[in-house]
Amino acid sequence: MFQCSDLITTEFPQIDDDLKQYIEGVLENGADDFQDSEEIYEAIGEVLQEISIDKSDIEIRNICKQLLNLLKPEKDREKNGPHKILNAPVHLGSMAANLESNVDDIKSIWVMQRDDSLKVDSKKLEKAQQKLQQKQEKRQNETVKTPIAPKLETATASQITSKKETKLEAKGTNKTKDIRIENFDIAYGDRVLLQGADILLAFGRRYGLIGRNGLGKTTLLRMISGGQLHIPSHISILYVEQEVAGDNTPALESVLECDNVRESLLKREKEISATINAGSNDPHLSNELSEIYVQLQNIEADKAPSRASVILSGLGFTPTMQSQPTKNFSGGWRMRLALARALFSRPDLLLLDEPTNMLDIKAIIWLENYLQNWPNTLLVVSHDRNFLDTVPTDILYLHSQRIEAYRGNYEQFMKTKTEKHKNQQREYEAQQQHREHVQQFIDRFRYNANRAASVQSKIKMLEKLPELKPIDKEVDVVLKFPETEPLSPPILQINDVSFAYSPEKVIFRSVNLGATLESRICIVGDNGAGKTTLLKLIMGILTPTSGIINMHRNLKFGYFSQHHVDQLDMNVNSVELLQSAYPGKPIEEYRRQLGSFGVSGDLALQTVASLSGGQKSRVAFARMCMGNPNFLVLDEPTNHLDIETIEALGKAINKYTGGVILVSHDERLIRMVCKELWFCSSGNVQSIDNFDEYRKIVERELEAQTK
Structure with a gap:
């Protein structure tokens, strides 16, 4: 019974003492009478189901089988055989005639006499049933309660910044346009996407961010653009994520508006000109207007409309479309408009997520050519192999919760990665062979007193060896279309x-x-x-x-x-x-x-x-x-x-x-x-x-x- 008690405690750790005593009493008193696990299940199965939420009916039946084997091992059951086998036919008439003298024989066939000790304690049973009823009522009350709304999972980021960068940022003396994000983690809900990762984005280089679906590429772009990861404040960032809102603004004007410096200068120029035309002779206004003209000339404000028009044209906007209000365009065209605004504004760091999804081949070829001359830093997520071979100067490979940097385009990345993995695998296999050879020496001479010093030396050498791991190959993706029957032409x-x-x-x-x-x-x-x-x-x-x-x-x-x-x-x-x-x-x-x-x-x-x-x-x-x-x-x-x-x-x-x-x-x-x-x-x-x-x-x- 001790084994049965241990099994019940192991399988049902939350069981009440009263219920446990009740079950143990049933098993102990009926140990000799249970013929199979089904009888145990009929006796205590319902109770076990009530005290367990996570176990299925099949699991409960398997536990009953284990209890039967503990109470009556299989070899004992085979040895004892069935309780009573009649060796000859029973003549009920003759037995009835000699009823008084044959009472014991009748009992031996028909009556299963139980000792009083086999009866279940009625008080314990009543107490156990009350416990079960309370649990059932509690469950019913829980189901009636208003369910709590599921918590929405969100992405979070943490980062350790260096004291040097913090001081430079506080003083406002950090003028570098290189971006270094060190030792950062990103999680989505409970799932860790990146851990202890590092990124260095050198100014003027174009980075392609690649990795399998669901590893956190888009989340990383959002963390950078949203400020959850620390970027020096003097660096301007633009992430093309949402389509342009539709209103009455013409497409070309919508692109021009994103140049805030030009827009503010033009607005002030109009205000001052209106004041002067109204008869004002304020010399300060004349001086300010002269300064505005110089600034507009420096930023080549007069060339802005033609530059915006070239970008829109490259992305598929005809001259007629460029003059149409943004509300006339579909979602796909508004996304192109958002891309045009980003290219026109030229931020220090431009973040693009699958920019080719919304474009036809003609626009993709134009974008590839345009981005090859991009003057600032670019970080782009793409699945387009040709785009990744044409645009990036570097590849950032996201896998195993970290980011590896590779020089060159995607084709060069594949060659370098393949060669790197081959070398790592060869190094791992060589170390394994070396470990095995040294271990054989240790095992052979472990108990040889003359070789004790040498054995100890080998053991220390093994402990100091760096632990290399085999290359974790990503699972190959396989798609398979169904077989077809041939058809005679024409098709x-x-x-x-x-x-x-x-x-x-x-x-x-x-x-x-x-x-x-x-x-x-x-x-x-x-x-x-x-x-x-x-x-x-x-x-x-x-x-x-x-x-x-x-x-x-x-x-x-x-x-x-x-x-x-x-x-x-x-x-x-x-x-x-x-x-x-x-x-x-x-x-x-x-x-x-x-x-x-x-x-x-x-x-x-x-x-x-x-x-x-x-x-x-x-x-x-x-x-x-x-x-x-x-x-x-x-x-x-x-x-x-x-x-x-x-x-x-x-x-x-x-x-x-x-x-x-x-x-x-x-x-x-x-x-x-x-x-x-x-x-x-x-x-x-x-x-x-x-x-x-x-x-x-x-x-x-x-x-x-x-x-």
């Missing part, structure tokens, strides 16, 4: 198709194109050129104004758009999401489908709202492929994905046995998978063989635009 034919939303708004005229299951096509062109419209015509969402689109009767499209991620049901988990879209399948099939896109284990049971943007995209891919499509239509599939997942997407597309048409601005992905480009421009769609040819067209347009 998809667009014959002399035209489309117009209205007589004044013609999108296409006389388009002739074709696709097969081997096709890997990317639709490119400026924003508003009709890329998404062409996709909708192919999908049958829109009907051509004229012409015919012929497709194979067994062609089955899988459509993915960036809006699908935003339209997922955020209140269910990923398995339930697939279950609602494709009901009637085994749970294992939904989980297998999610696993094909890297959403496995507990991740598949988290609510969609708690997933990162990249994880939501994978869930959207899994749902799209649940219908086994044989032709994929992907509209901006990379917007929420990190570099490794984009690479995995490219490999998955190349292995896919169906056809693919995608709209993307990611040059790396296009070069990786696409064999043909459909270029939308001026109401036409022309086929181009490769991306280099398209890039030359864009660069010629940009060159003509700047003249």
